[in-house]
Amino acid sequence: MTFAIKAKVTDLLAETFAFSAQKTMYGGKRVAKGDVIFVFASENEGGAGLIASGIVTSSKSIPEKRGIPRQTPRVSITIKRSALAKHPFGRNELKRFCDWNDGRPETELNFKFYRQATNKLAGISDEAAAFLHGFF
Secondary structure (H helix, E strand, O other), rough: OOOEEOOOOOOOOOOOOEEEEEEEEOHHHHHHOOOEEEEEEEEHOOOOOOEEEEEEEEEEEEEEEOOOOOOOOOOEEEEEEEEOOOEOHHHHHHHOOOOOOOOOOHHHHHHHHOOOOOOOOEEEOHHHHHHOOOOO
């Protein structure tokens, strides 16, 4: 499975990205060492959308806290960057893809990452992954 993460990124050119206790949705909790991942710098935190692709070098599930019902699974991951995006791609480019049933990879990405403003790690389809590879 291929994954994407939308999170606060402080160093856009880093060789390695580390993200701690990230929310997971849409199968994101299954991320594992060796998986391909696309990194989106969260526009909510001053980022510019898609910035890099890489390989997950470590993944650790965060245990749930006792006494709190309905917790979103969280993971901490480290990513070794393999490429920098050559073209901008983020919220502005995805806004118009809002027919949730049209089957387009752009719509999948808009639904998973921008329908809700929260940062998250999510599994993406092979079609969405192939689409994102076109930005590198």
